[in-house]
Amino acid sequence: MIDEHEKLDFRVQQWIFKQGWDRLREIQCLAIDPILTGCTDVLISASTAAGKTEAFFLPAISTIAEDKRGVGILYISPLKALINDQDRRLESLADILDLQVTPWHGDSAQGRKSKLKRNPSGIVLITPESLESLLIRDSGWVKSAFQNLKHIVIDEFHAFIGTERGHHLLSLLHRLEHLLGRLKTPIPRTALSATLGELETVPLSLRPNKSLPCKIIKQTQSSASLKMQVKGYIETNTAVGDAVRAEQLVCNDLYELCRGGNHLVFANSRSRTEILAAVLADMCESNAVPNEFFPHHGSLSKEMRETLEARLQQEKLPTTAICTMTLELGIDIGKVNSVVQVTAPHSIASLRQRMGRSGRRGGASILRMLITENELTKQSSIVDKLRLELVQSLAMVRLLVASKWYEPADSLLLHFSTLLHQILALTAQWGGIRADQIYSLLCKDGPFQHVTVAHFKCLLSHMGNTELITQLGSGELVLGHAGEKITNHYSFYAVFKTPEEFRIVSGSKTLGTLPVDSLILEGQHIVFAGKRWVVELVDVEKKVIFVNRAKGGQPPKFGGAGMAIHDVVRQEMFKILSESDYKIKVGEHRIEFADEIAQSLFQEAAKFFQTANLVKNNFIQQGNRTVILPWAGDKVVNTIVAVLISKGFAAGAFAGVIEIEKADSQDVINALKSFQTDGTISANELAESIPEKAIDKFDEYLPESLLIHGYGAKAFDIDNAKIKVEELLEVY
DNA sequence: GACCTGCTGCGGGGTG
Numbered sequence: 173m174i175d176e177h178e179k180l181d182f183r184v185q186q187w188i189f190k191q192g193w194d195r196l197r198e199i200q201c202l203a204i205d206p207i208l209t210g211c212t213d214v215l216i217s218a219s220t221a222a223g224k225t226e227a228f229f230l231p232a233i234s235t236i237a238e239d240k241r242g243v244g245i246l247y248i249s250p251l252k253a254l255i256n257d258q259d260r261r262l263e264s265l266a267d268i269l270d271l272q273v274t275p276w277h278g279d280s281a282q283g284r285k286s287k288l289k290r291n292p293s294g295i296v297l298i299t300p301e302s303l304e305s306l307l308i309r310d311s312g313w314v315k316s317a318f319q320n321l322k323h324i325v326i327d328e329f330h331a332f333i334g335t336e337r338g339h340h341l342l343s344l345l346h347r348l349e350h351l352l353g354r355l356k357t358p359i360p361r362t363a364l365s366a367t368l369g370e371l372e373t374v375p376l377s378l379r380p381n382k383s384l385p386c387k388i389i390k391q392t393q394s395s396a397s398l399k400m401q402v403k404g405y406i407e408t409n410t411a412v413g414d415a416v417r418a419e420q421l422v423c424n425d426l427y428e429l430c431r432g433g434n435h436l437v438f439a440n441s442r443s444r445t446e447i448l449a450a451v452l453a454d455m456c457e458s459n460a461v462p463n464e465f466f467p468h469h470g471s472l473s474k475e476m477r478e479t480l481e482a483r484l485q486q487e488k489l490p491t492t493a494i495c496t497m498t499l500e501l502g503i504d505i506g507k508v509n510s511v512v513q514v515t516a517p518h519s520i521a522s523l524r525q526r527m528g529r530s531g532r533r534g535g536a537s538i539l540r541m542l543i544t545e546n547e548l549t550k551q552s553s554i555v556d557k558l559r560l561e562l563v564q565s566l567a568m569v570r571l572l573v574a575s576k577w578y579e580p581a582d583s584l585l586l587h588f589s590t591l592l593h594q595i596l597a598l599t600a601q602w603g604g605i606r607a608d609q610i611y612s613l614l615c616k617d618g619p620f621q622h623v624t625v626a627h628f629k630c631l632l633s634h635m636g637n638t639e640l641i642t643q644l645g646s647g648e649l650v651l652g653h654a655g656e657k658i659t660n661h662y663s664f665y666a667v668f669k670t671p672e673e674f675r676i677v678s679g680s681k682t683l684g685t686l687p688v689d690s691l692i693l694e695g696q697h698i699v700f701a702g703k704r705w706v707v708e709l710v711d712v713e714k715k716v717i718f719v720n721r722a723k724g725g726q727p728p729k730f731g732g733a734g735m736a737i738h739d740v741v742r743q744e745m746f747k748i749l750s751e752s753d754y755k756i757k758v759g760e761h762r763i764e765f766a767d768e769i770a771q772s773l774f775q776e777a778a779k780f781f782q783t784a785n786l787v788k789n790n791f792i793q794q795g796n797r798t799v800i801l802p803w804a805g806d807k808v809v810n811t812i813v814a815v816l817i818s819k820g821f822a823a824g825a826f827a828g829v830i831e832i833e834k835a836d837s838q839d840v841i842n843a844l845k846s847f848q849t850d851g852t853i854s855a856n857e858l859a860e861s862i863p864e865k866a867i868d869k870f871d872e873y874l875p876e877s878l879l880i881h882g883y884g885a886k887a888f889d890i891d892n893a894k895i896k897v898e899e900l901l902e903v904y
Numbered sequence: 905g906a907c908c909t910g911c912t913g914c915g916g917g918g919t920g
Contacts (some may be wrong), residue, residue: 224918237908250909250910251909251910252910254911277910277911278910278911278912299909299910299911300909300910301909301910301911302911303908303910304910304911305911309912331909332907335909337909337910371916440905440906440907441905441906441907442906442907446905463907469907469908470907470908470909496906496908497906497907497908498907498908499908500906500907501907503911515915517905518906518907522907578909620920659912660912662911662912662913663910663911664911665910666909666910667910668908668909668910670909684905686905699905700905722919777908
């Protein structure tokens with residue numbers, strides 16, 4: 173392995189020598205053979221700053237050093253900022269081999285693009301959207317410029333897996349291989365990712381038709397350790413809306429923990445990011461010290477974000493960024509002293525990604541979680557009594573540390589919105605194309621393999637009826653009037669959309685706005701602005717949700733909406749509550765990772781859990797309300813809620829706990845028994861009663877039947893809901 | 905009380 177580098181181009185070896193590296197790292201050595209030979213896909217999984225990019229580029233560049241006709245390497249990134257970073261990092265290596273590097277995205281220099289158009293060669297760094305625009309507008313040039321393409325590499329691959337954009341990317345790569353006549357001799361793909369976990373499933377996400385094998389290269393367990401702590405806070409009954417006062421305790425600790433060093437504080441929402449940054453800046457001012465706390469999120473200007481990124485990277489002044497997921501991906505900010513997570517993380521995959529941002533010079537990663545729970549009153553909801561935000565956080569730490577598990581992509585999604593986009597894109601690219609060609613390219617051999625011929629026919633005929641496409645006398649399909657209009661606008665290229673917001677209105681008063689990507693059913697109970705509401709009417713046209721006040725105790729602080737929590741996380745929560753123990757076993761020892769307040773909050777929750785006998789008691793009657801504790805993921809929970817609403821109950825779910833108003837538990841049990849035995853309710857049927865089903869960008873152009881089908885597959889899981897209901901009913 | 909990502913071609917005006 174020591175001499176592995178000698179297989180690289182002589183000039184690449186010289187470059188390595190000039191960097192002062194005494195030897196290549198393990199993943200870099202392991203990547204040399206598979207990338208030089210080019211007859212396999214490669215997945216490189218290693219932490220941030222472990223040299224993944226070089227692991228790909230050193231051998232890949234060696235294979236194109238001699239033959240410079242045409243573009244040799246295509247690098248694809250989810251972010252423009254990463255392309256700019258990569259352009260800088262490749263400069264010296266490319267210079268030594270006299271290779272052209274061209275960043276190609278919406279904001280990159282026109283001059284360098286024109287130069288590539290005249291003389292295509294070297295390395296192109298591009299986004300999926302820019303690649304789409306090249307295929308549609310200039311596929312002839314792409315065909316000749318990429319004729320000699322030897323490698324495709326995808327950075328931050330986990331950011332694409334399971335998403336609409338990821339499906340778009342797979343479709344683009346398949347269309348590119350088709351255009352270049354390389355379906356039989358596929359161009360090897362390399363995926364780079366820092367997210368560890370179930371790597372065996374990833375090759376299928378990289379090439380669904382398996383026309384090339386995939387070599388997995390994984391960083392062996394680094395000696396770097398992880399230090400983590402969960403800190404608890406109790407919020408005394410603050411007036412609702414006094415967000416600043418509520419965050420003061422957390423800010424006192426943040427000030428002590430972070431001042432003087434470089435840290436990232438992940439706050440989960442833009443508004444909380446702003447509040448924390450403002451409170452901390454005020455604290456600096458009143459203590460007469462320079463401010464070193466700054467916000468970073470998607471609504472801030474590019475300039476503000478870049479200034480803060482540069483300040484973090486330079487490490488000249490102590491800096492703490494209070495941020496959302498904008499600082500989660502691999503933008504070049506160097507490593508920080510520690511990472512702080514305020515409020516429960518949304519997924520273990522993102523927690524792992526955030527954690528990897530700390531750990532300087534091979535030292536330990538340091539992660540703290542600051543979790544605030546409400547002080548209990550007589551009115552407190554069961555979500556508060558069970559301290560579910562804290563319990564979820566403890567469960568996620570355990571899964572992160574002990575089991576190396578992370579949330580897999582939902583493989584049941586049908587991606588009809590993206591399929592419609594790709595039909596339009598293919599038609600625009602080819603000018604005219606036959607239906608059977610589209611079907612085999614996109615569905616049979618491409619990434620939309622779940623789509624049946626019947627679905628595809630239904631979609632095409634609807635697209636014909638709505639003038640998105642038109643069939644010529646020859647049988648070929650071309651763009652229709654509506655299709656021309658959509659594809660001619662630059663907004664066509666991206667498959668994801670910025671979600672529209674619905675106004676929440678009570679009487680004549682607007683309470684605020686809510687993105688429509690969450691489940692909203694008429695009759696559903698929701699929490700908004702710290703109060704309980706029942707949805708009366710959804711006006712899809714005007715984008716308004718009319719609500720009325722609902723009675724029934726103090727609403728829970730946590731879990732009214734948000735990202736879907738996975739089954740495995742809820743089961744881990746149930747496990748630690750029923751065992752009254754969250755500590756992590758290592759050999760004979762049990763590792764404590766919670767501070768005193770978090771420990772006592774957990775004990776409170778565990779005691780409530782035991783006293784109410786919640787191991788067995790799945791249906792709880794509280795006055796005229798019934799509460800169900802299914803300990804299941806949100807897809808199953810949402811399915812049970814929708815089933816109950818379809819049977820006339822007023823149901824809602826918070827943090828995975830189902831609450832049914834004005835309902836006797838025996839009636840609820842009977843309703844669930846009939847759901848289990850009558851076998852008539854399908855996901856499509858539940859989806860039909862959803863007022864607004866158009867979630868993804870091109871959903872509005874889908875025929876109603878496919879819209880329902882796609883929504884049903886995305887929101888509901890009848891099979892697993894039945895299994896869960898059977899479990900719940902076992903003792904009843 | 906979620907969060908994030910991306911995009912064309914052209915015309916007009918200023919600068920060297």
